[in-house]
Amino acid sequence: MPLSGGNSTAERDTNGRVHWLVGVAEPLRGLAHKIRTLRGWRGRVVAFGAGALSVLAMAPFFIWAILFFTLPVLVWLIDGTVHLASADPAARPFKAKHLRSAGLTGWWFGAGYFLAGLFWIGEAFLVEAERFAWLMPFAVALMPAGLALFYGAATAAASLFWRPNLFRLLALALAFSAAEWLRGHILTGFPWNILGYALTWPLPLMQSAGIFGIYGLTFLALLIFAAPLVASADAAELRRPQAAMAGFLIALVPLSAAFVYGLVQLATPVPSPVEGVRLRLVQPSVPQRDKWRPEKQRDIFFDHLALSRQGPNGAEDNLVGITHVIWPEAAMPFLPLDTPAALQAIGQMLPDGTLLLAGALRADGPITPDAPRPRAFNSLIAFGSDGQPIAIYDKIHLVPFGEYLPLRPLLEGIGLQKLVGWRGGFSVGVSPRPLFEVPGLPPTGALICYEAIFPGAIVQSSRRPQVLINVTNDGWFGETTGPHQHFHQARVRAVEEGLPLIRVANNGITGVIDANGRVLARLNLNERGVIDTVLPGARPPPLYARFGDGLFALLWLAGAGLLWLVHRRA
Incomplete structure (x- = not known):
């Protein structure tokens, strides 16, 4: 009889967790549904606003917690463009217009991000305002518009592998990290405010840059910040509380590991100053x-x-x-x-x-x-x-x-x-x-x-x-x-x-x-x-100093291989 009673207790605990997770996540499910169904100018405004708010994760604010909200908004907007408002895979026939819509969603997100992050470029045209002030609106508008094309390309590419599960976050992380790498190299490059900088504050988190570099941190940032809320909304929709737990683990495990690694690095002896200088x-x-x-x-x-x-x-x-x-x-x-x-x-x-x-x-x-x-x-x-x-x-x-x-x-x-x-x-x-x-x-x-x-x-x-x-x-x-x-x-x-x-x-x-x-x-x-x-x-050369973006490339290829296998089996 004690065995039977134990099972009943475990069963009640399990049911309680299910009800608690679903209950807490239910408002997120409603929010996700509203965002997925936004069309026209409303969706563009939300994408633009989410991008603009994301700049708060950069210096000098370092409010990287904002990305736990803005990146899920981007995911839900893309959900809507590829008809993922329901979790039924059969509801997703891919069409060219979905690729275009997903690309526009990313472009509006990028336009907000780069306008809010690079508005200060206009200050340069005011130094000699009498000569150059007329150019300021063009520079402040055109540069963000051009850089946003990289984010538009990223969301369009990610939508090709979009599925009603957490693997769509892997697609987004792969696409965005590749787009950021390209942004840093094409046409002489301009890798300013790469999204991975969100994982370089406080100082312990910054130490992981010595392993992955800023592009590798971008890959991790997309997964870490998008997973908890997206997974929680999915859990409520699918009535699968384990999906919410998976999302929180995707964020918590690498963040904790990076923080501990950083503390260890900072605790190692500091190299002596150069003598005679x-x-x-x-x-x-x-x-x-x-x-x-x-x-x-x-x-x-x-x-x-x-x-x-x-x-x-x-x-x-x-x-x-x-x-x-x-x-x-x-x-x-x-x-x-x-x-x-x-x-x-x-x-x-x-x-x-x-x-x-x-x-x-x-x-x-x-x-x-x-x-x-x-x-x-x-x-x-x-x-x-x-x-x-x-x-x-x-x-x-x-x-x-x-x-x-x-x-x-x-x-x-x-x-x-x-x-x-x-x-x-x-x-x-x-x-x-x-x-x-x-x-x-x-x-x-x-x-x-x-x-x-x-x-x-x-x-x-x-x-x-x-x-x-x-x-x-x-x-x-x-x-x-x-x-x-x-x-x-x-x-x-x-x-x-x-x-x-x-x-x-x-x-x-x-x-x-x-x-x-x-x-x-x-x-x-x-x-x-x-x-x-x-x-x-x-210090002795860290991994990034030795191998450059090679470790990021290996991480990216491993993720791409996993996504391809999942895509083919779907």
Whole structure:
């Protein structure tokens, strides 16, 4: 009899769990049904809004819990486009219009995501509003519209393998991670705010970037954030509580594993700082409107010199004990190598044994009436204590429409050559990326501006650098989310490569980042000052540094193989 009573208790517990799960999930079932049946402009507005809200998962907000709601909305909208309002597989005859509808759903989601995440690009057109303000609406609208095509392609591709079960989430994760990889490579690439960045905060979660890279984290993010609510709604619809449990496990297991792994990584001993190196990072906070005015160039240059002689407390110390001074991108908005007085002033500032690393412009020939357009470069130049250049890195990954003009013969005809920062635009430096060999520093990887956002592309030499130095000027984008997003992405590169990253910006954010992504020191937006710091040590190369996107490719292929098997058996 005790056995019989035990079975009754277990049965009651099971029934209770079923009723509880179905009861809790029932409102989700109703919500999912309403979203699936949205048509026309209502569905587009919801997709656009879900995409816009998803930006809250990025820097500087890091409210990644929002994706637990916005990604299920995207799934339910796609459900509706492929006639998955019911769980009956027979109700899903695939038609071309479903592919088109699914693609449009993804495009509207992407349009909201990129408009909310990249609106700050418009700030650049207000720096010289009298010349460029008229272009701002086009840039703010057209760039998100173009980038959203990748998300539209992703949802269209995923709909080809859509099924009324959790495997549709695998299809979405595969399609989105592939689309994000393509976004980072096609037409020079623009991997800004890749969805995987949602899994890089707080710091313990960021450590997984050293294994999977940001594209691998994107694959995981789509599964983790979409699964709980989608599975719960499915459970209520199918009266299968185990489906809800599966969804929560899909989220909980990898999140927990990543967090524990991160804690272990952060608990390992920190590499010792590089001996004999002490850096001074200079953030002058020059107003962007003044930066390129010829009449301001001399004042800007001498302001950099004066600030470099001051310690963090503002007292002049003449660089005693400092081995390397680092200025931001385009700190000298002229051609210092062709300006003997500038080289002399640099030599007078630097004591023996101290070097200056400065962002500057350089040309490969003199500017004359016969040669008004020599090749020009956006460079990082190392100057010895005599003021003479001893090492040069020329930027490789140029910003379209900012540093060079695509389709130049065509676009010059409508006056867009004024957008680029130099006569005719800058030229590309030597590729693959060479090491920046500076006396007194370990082998260095130099990165100028947004070169730091390209995962897997910042270390291309056969010799691994031991430090990354990123000089930038985010002053174009004011006090918006853009500089915060840029800074965070640079932190993730440090973790992927297992290298310290020294970041020096004109108006912020300047920072010292160790190989685990910790921010050891920083100067915030529009804060004028300097940071004196040792150089943190490098870690042994993590898996991503060794294999790049190879592990992501294996993960993707394994998922694609599983999805193909399920699709063929359905």
